[in-house]
Amino acid sequence: MAASSNSSLSGSSVSSDPEDYQPPIWKSYLYQLQQETPRPKRITCPQEMESRPKYYGREFHGLVSREYADELLGGAEGAYLIRESQRQPGTYTLALRFGRQTLNYRLFYDGKHFVGEKRFESVHDLVTDGLITLYIETKAAEYIAKMTTNPIYEHLGYTSLLKDKMVSRLSRGRSEQRRVTFQRDDKKMEGPWEPGEMPTEEGSRGGLGGELTAHKAKRQERKRQELLALALGVRLGSRGTLLWKPLKLLASCPQISSPLLRRSALKECPERQCSYEKIHNFKVHTFRGPHWCEYCANFMWGLIAQGVRCSDCGLNVHKQCSKLVPSDCQPDLRRIKKVFSCDLTTLVKAHNTTRPMVVDMCIREIELRGLRSEGLYRVSGFSEHIEDVRLAFDRDGDKADISADTYADINIIAGVLKLYLRDLPIPVITFELYSKFVQAAKIPNPESRLEAIHEGLLLLPPAHHETLRFLMAHLKRVTMFEKDNFMNAENLGIVFGPTLMQPPEQSALTTLNDMRQQKLVVQLLIENEEVLF
Structure with a gap:
């Protein structure tokens, strides 16, 4: 039978909980018609x-x-x-x-x-x-036909409350820098931890770690100059370092045709700010009692399946209005049931992070005590222990304990990271861009191939791009310990290719045929990480 009226018909004051919020004025015409x-x-x-x-x-x-x-x-x-x-x-x-x-x-x-x-x-x-x-x-x-012409979406209720919450959370995130404490040369040092600059076990002990850092810095500097020299037609000599500043200024000129080279030259410039947009995950929903659309403020008529609800943030709208709602979903942690198998963008927006916590925590632990482990990422950990860690992340989130005291075998943590990336409903390199990366890997000319891969990277959703960048920087550091772990960029490409790239049709034959290209894409991303990202 038609839904009966209740106290919500006349509207109510704004609630602090978006789930309970009801607009102070809503349009009752369609409700009256249903009656x-x-x-x-x-x-x-x-x-x-x-x-x-x-x-x-x-x-x-x-x-x-x-x-x-x-x-x-x-x-x-x-x-x-x-x-x-x-x-x-x-x-x-x-x-x-x-x-x-x-x-x-x-x-x-x-x-x-x-x-x-x-x-x-x-x-x-x-x-x-x-x-x-x-x-x-x-x-x-x-x-x-005309009820969507004057929406309340930007002015009332759910969206405003979410916006206020998001601004508050972001402001807290900016003011609270993450810090890490570690030992070096028997002196306690403290400083802000930035992604890609996590202290390694070797770095925290001085000696080899310090030499490694210095060597890496020199090599990066030299690589930048060589790229610029190639772009500008300049021959570098033994005093190449003196040419860096003038070359860097010239690199901003539009005459340099390669965006890859220009990006590398301007690497020290501030990165563009990413806005993690997320579309709403609308699903048909049956509402009990009178409900109205939070986009147009009109009554949602019918006995069942009157409209759609975003399963990530709880927004309720007409099916036709859902096509007009902007991509501004702010997931509610109460609706995110698990960490694994959760959409990447949904997870990072719900936790207000730039990358999934699993990626950050696993890489931090691996770089702390596992970079020298033989066969890192190739050798499998015990599947029972990997499953235990997965359950711990789903249950405890960033409070999950993956320390050496709990899991001494670093291959377990590496296995968890691979499992997380493999179980993503949308791979890090998305289904839509899979063929673009595969075709890029088939280009014979090395420079054109890198350009094509770089174009593909720019099309990735921001959360996917940032996760891939962070992972490639980590894998590049893994290759620096190849003498100990026997894992070079090609070996890592074999391991991570099918994990980061999956064909949209989920065909075993397609995966088999594209295996070489999958491996090559990841290999090139690792080897050229500093240029491509």
Whole structure:
């Protein structure tokens, strides 16, 4: 039956909980129309029909004509019956009286009754919902067509509350820098931890770590100059370092054709700020009691499946309004049930981080005590222990304990990282860009190949791009310990290729055919990490 009125009809004050919020003024016209809708009237058959299917009741009248069914309905609005079709015996028709005429619908049953998309437990519910839809769409067709022209979305309720919460969380995030404490040369040192600059076990002990850092810095500097020299046609000599500043100024000139070279030259400039946009994850929803659309403020009519709800943030809107809602979903942690197998952008927005916590925590632990581990990422850890860590992340989030005291084998942590990336519903290199990266890997010219890969990277969603950048910087550091762990960029490409890239059609044959390109893409990303990112 039509939903009855309750105290929310007149509106209420703004709640601090978006889930409980109701607009102070909402448009009741469609609600009033639903209340006026004709009620269903079942026309029962006076005799028992032997041919009646077990899922129909006394409204079944057997094999009768359209004309006779029309007589049985008697012209009463909302009257209905079910008959077996004379034209197609074995099929069933719902005859419904509405708008002074008899409407005939082919009726189906697969455990539930339906004539269209919606499925109902009973024929009576199906007729009730159908009458509501017919009545409202007949009486208010023009109103419905124009109801999205003056939305309240940006002004009232849910969006404003989420915006306030988001601003508050972001401001706290900026003011609270993460810090790390470690030992070096028997003196306690403290400083802010920045992504990509995490202290390694070797770096924290001085000696080899200090030499490694200095060597890396010199090599990076030399690489920048060589790229600039190539772009500008300058020959570098032994005093190449003196040419860096002038070359860097020249690198900003538009005459340098390669964006890759220009990006490398200007690497020290501030990175562009990323806005992590996220589309809403709308799913058809049945609302109990009166509900209205949080985009247009109009009543959501019907008995079931009246609209859609975002499963990540809880926004309730009409199905037609969902196409107009901007990509500004701010996931609610209460709705995020797990960490693994959760969409990457959804997870980072819910936790207000730039990357998934699993990636940060696992890489931090691996760089702390596992860079010298032989066969790192190639050797598997115990699957039972990997599953234990997965459950710990799903249960405890960033409070999960993955320290050496709990899991001494670093291969377990490496296995967890691979499992997390492999289980993403949308891979780090998204389905939409899979073919672009595969085709880029097939380009024979090395420079053109890198350019094509770089173009693909720029198309990645911001959260995916940042996660990939952070992971490649880590894998580059892994390759610096190749003498100990025997893992170079090619070996890591073999391991991470199928993990980071998956064909959209999920075909084993496609994956097998593209395995070489998958490996090459990841290998090139590692080897050219400083240039590509």
